[in-house]
Amino acid sequence: MTVYQLTGAIRPYAWGSRTVIADLQGRPSPSDAPEAELWLGAHPGDPSTVAAPDGPVSLDALIAGDPPAHLGAEVAGTFGARLPYLLKILAAEAPLSLQAHPDPDYAREAWARQQADPTLPRNYTDAHHKPEMLVALTPFEALCGFRAPHLAADDIEAMGIASLTPVVKALRDSDLRTAVELLLSWPAGDRTALVEAVVAAGTSRLAVDLAAHYPGDPGVLVALLLNHVRLKPGEAIWMPAGNLHAYLRGAGIELMAASDNVLRGGLTPKRVDVEELLKVLRFEVLDDPLLHSEEVAPGVQTWRVPVPDFVLYRITLDGTRPPTEVPAAGPRVIVATAGDVFVGEAVDGTPVELTPGRAAYAPAEAGRIKLAGSGVAFVAAVP
Structure with missing residues (x-):
């Protein structure tokens, strides 16, 4: 198994920026349409594309072809034949909706009820929870x-x-x-x-x-x-199940469980279901919305979250240290946000080069991988 170049899907939501993602990737800006989110993962709503030896293939199809090889036996046994997380670059130019997400038990129950009764409102797209975290790339405002x-x-x-x-x-x-x-x-x-x-x-x-x-x-x-949270670049927030939140403006790296279950309460032209939202909200005070980081190795930072679906690392390379090993096995998605980063080995034996806004995918059977070069990269993995 090798490391693959990964091409994400851009979601053109109306609240998105026309410049942030384009500028990050070095493309002409402003873009023709808003670019709100760059999805990097295997979510069936918009899976990324992998540059495989036999030609481009969607990441969800690649994983489905050999789940143990791509996910590892433990991840496949826990989550089934699916990548349990979704990594995004998010660029908000206008406020997003007030929203919350269900916990795992409620998501399963609500999905089952909805599947059994076609007259119920279609609030749920799957049976999974959707906890999420965000690390600011620019000054970022949110309600959390x-x-x-x-x-x-x-x-x-x-x-x-x-x-x-x-x-x-x-x-x-x-x-x-x-x-x-x-x-x-x-x-x-x-x-x-x-x-x-x-x-x-x-x-x-x-x-x-x-x-x-x-x-x-x-x-x-x-x-x-x-x-009302104002993040500096590098600061993070954590949004567990039942947490009412909304992004207001700014760009960030967002990592979440691979679900699209969203209950909205306002600040949106989309469908609002107040009755269902009230069932999932947790009416408790969040004293400290910030998610604090810790350094686990020189140049390697992480944020601990209490879910089994994902973990995020930020790796800073200064060009002087030896290649830095990613402290995670299993399926990994890597995206660069600065500099010139080299990841593992591609099918031809050369490292995969990542410039800002470009991504790679390392399956479980690629084994331990190292990053080299000079720059910053975020790595999503399963704990």
């Missing part, structure tokens, strides 16, 4: 997890909007569930007036910014219940 309710109560009360008094009371009582339910179930005919009153109050820059993108959306108010 509930903050202390009394702080949100102070901000909403300062607006002086009488109709929001029940929301303020719920927050004073530390009743996040009721506060969220009140806002997301606000009468449709009164929503525009409510958001206009919030904007007119002028006490929240965040609310004003979100209302400019989503006028009349009660998610503008729900956003004020969440931690």
Whole structure:
């Protein structure tokens, strides 16, 4: 088994940047359409393409042809014939939806119910959970997890909007569930007036910014219940099951379990199912939204997450040290974000060269791999 050049699929969501991914890859920019996410993995929604000896092939098809060789016996035994994670480069120019994802047990149950009853809303695309993490490549803003309710109560009360008094009371009582339910179930005919009153109050820059993108959306108010996180490049956030979150702007490396189960609550033109979202939300305060890193070897940084599906490493090469071994076996996806990085050996025996925005795939049977050169690369793997 060798290391393969990997070509990802670009998702043209409307909130995406027309310059970030193109500039990273050295392509002309702005691009013709928004480029929101570069998918690097085997998710059936948009699998990457591998430069195999017999010609290009999708990564999911390559893995399905010999799961033990590509995944390793342990990963294949745990997750079946699928890559359990999806790596992305994300570039947000406008806010994404308020959303959360189910835990593993609920995802399995909800998927089974949906499959058995065709009259149910089609909220789920698979039977898997979707915890995710993001490491900022640029200054990055996000909403991540509930903050202390009394702080949100102070901000909403300062607006002086009488109709929001029940929301303020719920927050004073530390009743996040009721506060969220009140806002997301606000009468449709009164929503525009409510958001206009919030904007007119002028006490929240965040609310004003979100209302400019989503006028009349009660998610503008729900956003004020969440931690407003501003990441510097290299800082990270963790979004476990039931965590209400939304990305606002910036570019980052995102790694998640390979699922597309998303429950939306607002700040989106897409379908919103408040009733189902409330079933998966965890109404608990997230005191520290940041996911802190640790150095596990010279130039090798990781972020510990409490799930078996994935682990992320950032490897910094300065051109002076010997090649750096990736501290992971099994299936690995590698993407460079700076410099000139060389990975393992291709079918012709030469290392695979990665410039920024380019990726490679190393199957389990490739064994331990090393990175050389001068630059920065992120490696997704299974713990």
